[in-house]
Amino acid sequence: xxxxxxxxxxxxxxxxxxxxxxxxxxxxxxxxxxxxxxxxxxxxxxxxxxxxxxxxxxxxxxxxxxxxxxxxxxxxxxxxxxxxxxxxxxxxxxxxxxxxxxxxxxxxxxxxxxxxxxxxxxxxxxxxxxxxxxxxxxxxxxxxxxxxxxxxxxxxxxxxxxxxxxxxxxxxxxxxxxxxxxxxxxxxxxxxxxxxxxxxxxxxxxxxxxxxxxxxxxxxxxxxxxxxxxxxxxxxxxxxxxxxxxxxxxxxxxxxxxxxxxxxxxxxxxxxxxxxxxxxxxxxxxxxxxxxxxxxxxxxxxxxxxxxxxxxxxxxxxxxxxxxxxxxxxxxxxxxxxxxxxxxxxxxxxxxxxxxxxxxxxxxxxxxxx
Numbered sequence: 001x002x003x004x005x006x007x008x009x010x011x012x013x014x015x016x017x018x019x020x021x022x023x024x025x026x027x028x029x030x031x032x033x034x035x036x037x038x039x040x041x042x043x044x045x046x047x048x049x050x051x052x053x054x055x056x057x058x059x060x061x062x063x064x065x066x067x068x069x070x071x072x073x074x075x076x077x078x079x080x081x082x083x084x085x086x087x088x089x090x091x092x093x094x095x096x097x098x099x100x101x102x103x104x105x106x107x108x109x110x111x112x113x114x115x116x117x118x119x120x121x122x123x124x125x126x127x128x129x130x131x132x133x134x135x136x137x138x139x140x141x142x143x144x145x146x147x148x149x150x151x152x153x154x155x156x157x158x159x160x161x162x163x164x165x166x167x168x169x170x171x172x173x174x175x176x177x178x179x180x181x182x183x184x185x186x187x188x189x190x191x192x193x194x195x196x197x198x199x200x201x202x203x204x205x206x207x208x209x210x211x212x213x214x215x216x217x218x219x220x221x222x223x224x225x226x227x228x229x230x231x232x233x234x235x236x237x238x239x240x241x242x243x244x245x246x247x248x249x250x251x252x253x254x255x256x257x258x259x260x261x262x263x264x265x266x267x268x269x270x271x272x273x274x275x276x277x278x279x280x281x282x283x284x285x286x287x288x289x290x291x292x293x294x295x296x297x298x299x300x301x302x303x304x305x306x307x308x309x310x311x312x313x314x315x316x317x318x319x320x321x322x323x324x325x326x327x328x329x330x331x332x333x334x335x336x337x338x339x340x341x342x343x344x345x346x347x348x349x350x351x352x353x354x355x356x357x358x359x360x361x362x363x364x365x366x367x368x369x370x
Contacts, residue, residue, distance in 0.1 A: 063320075063369040064334050067361045070316045072349055074309035076230055078285060080221025082241070082300045084212035086187060091275065094119060094180050095204040102198040104209060110185045117196075117208055119181040124174060131171045138164050189213040192298060205275050214298050219249060220284035221304040228254070228285075230308040237287050241302045244293035251306065253286040309349055316354040321367040322347070331361065332368035340368060 100120035104110060145152070145160045193210040196202060219239050237249045287304055322345075323330050330344045345360030361367070 064366045065318050065321050065369060067315060067317055067357070067363050067365045067367060069313045069363055070354065072309075072311045072314045072316065072351060072354065072356055073307050074349055074351070075305050075307055076223060076227040077303055077305045078221040078223035078227070080219060080284065080302055080304060082217045082296055082298055082302065083220040083281065083284070084189070084214055084298050085216045085218055085281070086189070087192075087210065087212035087298075088186055089207040089210050090116060090183055090186065091205050091208050092117075092119060092180065092183060092202055093204050094121075094177065094202075096201065097121065097181065098201050099196055099198050099208075102194070102196070104191045104194060106191055106194055108191045109189075110191060110211065111188045112185055114185045115182055116185055116191075117183045119202070121178055121181040124178050124181070128171065128174045128178065131167070131174055135167050135171060138167050183208060185211055187211070187213065189215075190298075212298055217292070217296065217298060218252075218281075219287035219289060219302060219304065220281060221287065221302070222255075222284060223304075231306045235306055238305045239287055239289060239302055240305070241293060241296060242300055244296055244300075247293060248290045249287040249304075250290075251285060252288045253281075255284055256282045311349060311356060314348065314356045315358075315361060315363060316356055317361070317367050318369065319350065319353060319355050320369045322355055323370070333361075334366040334368055 097119040099117055101115075101118040103114075103118075104116050110116070142160070142164045145157065149157055189211045190213075191209055192212050192214070195207045195209065202208065231251065233251050233254050235251045237251055238246055239249045240246045285304065317331065321331055323332070328344065329347060330342050332340050333343050334340055343360050346358040348356035348358045350356065
């Protein structure tokens with residue numbers, strides 16, 4: 001196949017530049033169209049994720065404390081209760097008897113000599129009646145013996161006399177036993193505890209009741225053995241009474257007995273034929289109060305605090321600012337220009353939060369904590 005080219009216009013010199021420009025424009029347009037159509041066929045690119053700026057972590061600054069003056073106190077504390085100056089457990093000395101009468105209950109006020117309880121001693125009373133009859137018969141025989149004294153062997157007469165005296169002594173013992181069947185109050189006071197019930201069998205010296213003079217109370221406290229060595233009688237004390245608040249006081253008496261061996265606070269029994277142990281005041285530190293709060297009762301729990309060492313205007317820093325390496329004790333002092341230097345210090349007394357500086361620092365300086 002042949003194409004016929006039109007060449008007539010190309011012979012003209014003036015038309016040649018125009019045709020060149022037109023051809024260039026056509027080629028450029030084709031390139032642009034191809035480029036644009038090609039871009040439309042490519043998949044669209046996803047937008048680039050924008051990351052937040054990364055900030056370098058800041059190093060926390062150690063706390064700084066100002067060197068200051070303060071009153072430092074060292075205290076020891078003990079726990080205790082309100083106790084009566086006179087308190088006793090009452091008991092029977094007879095064994096194996098039953099309680100016939102129980103005339104008191106906790107809280108009752110009693111007078112000295114008032115009957116608290118009575119044992120059933122009907123068997124003893126019967127034995128006494130029998131013994132009296134036996135003595136009456138022996139008296140008749142003894143009169144006959146006395147009439148025949150000169151005719152009798154001296155040994156035989158002495159034996160008859162001794163037998164008669166033994167009967168009389170047995171009657172005295174029974175009558176004494178009868179007297180022990182009634183329990184009375186040794187002094188006026190308040191019944192604070194009753195340990196038996198009516199009809200119960202009791203053993204000799206087992207506590208029946210506890211009586212106390214509740215009109216005359218005092219503070220009794222126990223301390224650790226090592227703390228007892230840190231104070232003496234006459235020193236001031238602060239007593240925190242449960243329900244009544246804090247009251248000023250003074251150490252009156254130091255314990256004379258081992259506070260760690262206080263017979264279980266007197267809660268034991270008198271088993272074994274011995275009187276029940278007493279909750280003796282000589283086992284406690286006794287404190288007198290400047291003023292007795294109202295409404296305080298025997299047995300109210302309390303805490304006693306005693307200042308064993310006191311320093312006025314002591315130069316102190318927090319314990320957390322004190323450093324040590326081996327035998328060296330020092331602090332880091334912060335200067336006004338931001339620099340830090342180590343300073344050796346000599347320390348005095350120390351509390352749970354502060355420590356006294358005897359040498360090395362002055363008031364107003366700043367020390368660095370840990």
